[in-house]
Amino acid sequence: MSKAAATLPPVVNERATVLPVATGRATATAFGRKLRRYPVLASTSILAATGASVAGAAVPILLGRLVDLVVAGDTIGSLLTLAAWVLACGLAAALLVGAARWLVAEWITRACADLREEVLGNALRMDAARLEAAGAGDVASRVTDDVEQVTDMARPAAEVFAALVTVVITFAGFATLDWRIALAFLVVFPVYAISLHRFLPQAQRRYAAERRAVAIQSQSLLTTFGGTRTIHAYGMEDRQSLRVERASRGAVDAQLRAVRGFLWFANMMNYAEALGLAAVLLTGFLLVRADVSTVGDVTAAALLFHRLFGPLGLLLITFNDIQSAGAALARLVGIASLPVPVAGTAGSTTARRSVGVVATAVGHHYLDGPAVLHDVSVEVPPGQSLAIVGESGAGKTTLAAIIGGVFPATAGRVRLGDRPINALAPDELRRLVGVVTQEVHVFAGTLADDLRLAAPAASDEDLHAALALVGADDWVAALPDGLHTRVGDGEHPLTAGQAQQLALARIALVDPPVVILDEATAEAGSAGARQLERASAALLRGRTAIVVAHRLTQAQACDRIAVMAHGRIIELGTHDELVAQGGSYARLWSAWRR
Ligand SMILES: Nc1ncnc2c1ncn2[C@@H]1O[C@H](COP(=O)(O)OP(=O)(O)OP(=O)(O)O)[C@@H](O)[C@H]1O
Secondary structure, three states: OOHHHHHOOOOOOHHHHOOOOOOHHHHHHHHHHHHOOOHHHHHHHHHHHHHHHHHHHHHHHHHHHHHHHHHHOOOHHHHHHHHHHHHHHHHHHHHHHHHHHHHHHHHHHHHHHHHHHHHHHHHHHOOHHHHHHHOHHHHHHHHHHHHHHHHHOHHHHHHHHHHHHHHHHHHHHHOOOOHHHHHHHOOHHHHHHHHHHHHHHHHHHHHHHHHHHHHHHHHHHHHHHHOHHHHHHOOOHHHHHHHHHHHHHHHHHHHHHHHHHHHHHHHHHHHHHHHHHHHHHHHHHHHHHOOOOOHHHHHHHHHHHHHHHHHHHHHHHHHHHHHHHHHHHHHHHHHHOOOOOOOOOOHHHOOOOOOOEEEEEEEEEOOOOOEEEEEEEEEEOOOOEEEEEEOOOOOHHHHHHHHOOOOOOOEEEEEEOOEEHHHOOHHHHHHHEEEEOOOOOOOOEEHHHHHHOOOOOOOHHHHHHHHHHOOOHHHHHOOOOHHHOEEOOOOEOOOHHHHHHHHHHHHHHHOOOEEEEOOOOOOOOOHHHHHHHHHHHHHHOOOEEEEEOOOHHHHHOOOEEEEEEOOEEEEEEOHHHHHHHOOHHHHHHHHHHO
16 A cells, blocks of 8 residues: 555545445345245245256156166166156256246346335435435445346346255255265265354455445545546545545455455365265265165265255355345345335425525535535525525535535534424425426436426326426427326437426425525526526415526516625625615626626
């Protein structure tokens, strides 16, 4: 490690552990519940795997009998009958093994897909404050790497399941042979026990450490890309790339430690196999020589053991992958079991309370960048509107996002009505305050689906009412399938203004008493801008509103205006007061009117 890297603050940040990781028992219960949702697949999988193993175990036992018949010089007829049975069992085993693999893979893949959907759904609905606290990297690595790892396990899991059944059935097959040969096989167990005893605890730690190191690596990369502006602005490039380097090295080291542990274990499995087979053959040889067992029994036992080592080795070796997938599964179940914020119901039926907003001594800095808000205090009484204006970079979006509860301020307090914003549960927060940011996204699906993301229980009438409120009813009615037209990537294209109207309609559906608007795409003076201004005005009527005004006509329409510069409010008053004052706002206004 370089000296510079050694003196850096640690990249391991507590954020990576803010999102819950389920316990082993909770993980098993949650995944078991998913598996039980497919009872037909479950029972046919178990039947096919058991049938395959029974037929498979019958082959060596019958071959042993065949050897004894040959040694005894039996008739050709009985030899051929037994050979036909061997063939039939072999064929049945081959067919059933294929069927079992397909069924088990299908069963587990479906359960994994259900879990993946739940995790993605919860990750998307996770409130921004928790996301901010956890770090997007942790969430990203869970919904990508961890989901992939668990899904990739579906096919091997089918093999593991078949191997488990084979081991059990093959052990039962030993009951039909000489018990002394079966006893010889037990010599492998101390080797297995010692290896597992040494391997398992350290493997668990190493795989958990590996997943954590990969999550930290993702977090440090995302942080770097997300904060590029700050990093460039403050010349932090070298420092940040050392951090990324350190996180990447941590991930590689953790992966190598896990691989080394596994290689040692795989070697021990090979020794166990050699030892077990040698013990069986030696015991068989001594028993046949002493005339207490038959060559057929020894042949059957050797073949059964040979048949057992494959699945047993697979079980032990894939323990490695199972443990690793188990760690990933626990992280997924951790997200899946997060309480899902309840979306608001249709606006027309919700009684709207008046809620005012008070921000007191709010300060903020992004990551370890400089402060971008300093001691900002502002109050918006219930039902009134405040416009925030100022030059680019003044801190308007940051202040609006903090008041909207998108992320918490690093200093100061925000109250919505009589409640501190950080005491609100995510669903309460979203019912109280609706935020339209500069990033407006149209989700793939029908237009109705897109709107119902905000209010799943909304009826078609509610959707039409919300669209009419924001002046979008005409163009929606003109779409090929109206509300059921598919929009989003590759589907019916929407203009930026239409996408923004949809964002406003989503807020209208939730019907929160407080609305924060920070939308900025329409060109000043354009027909689109006028239409959006009408839509915003209709939405804001009767609500407490904070509008980041990118066009001064928006500011003029608000009850009061705050002018921001360098992270502070430098002027505050009505449009007329500020124009009369002859300060920054008056200058902006006269420039705007020209
Ligand atoms: N995610 C971020 N990471 C780091 N710095 C940021 C981030 N977002 C904003 N900043 C910085 O915070 C300061 C205030 O930005 P903010 O976007 O709040 O200003 P603004 O007045 O809304 O500007 P604009 O009108 O251009 O959106 C700027 O210096 C900006 O570079």
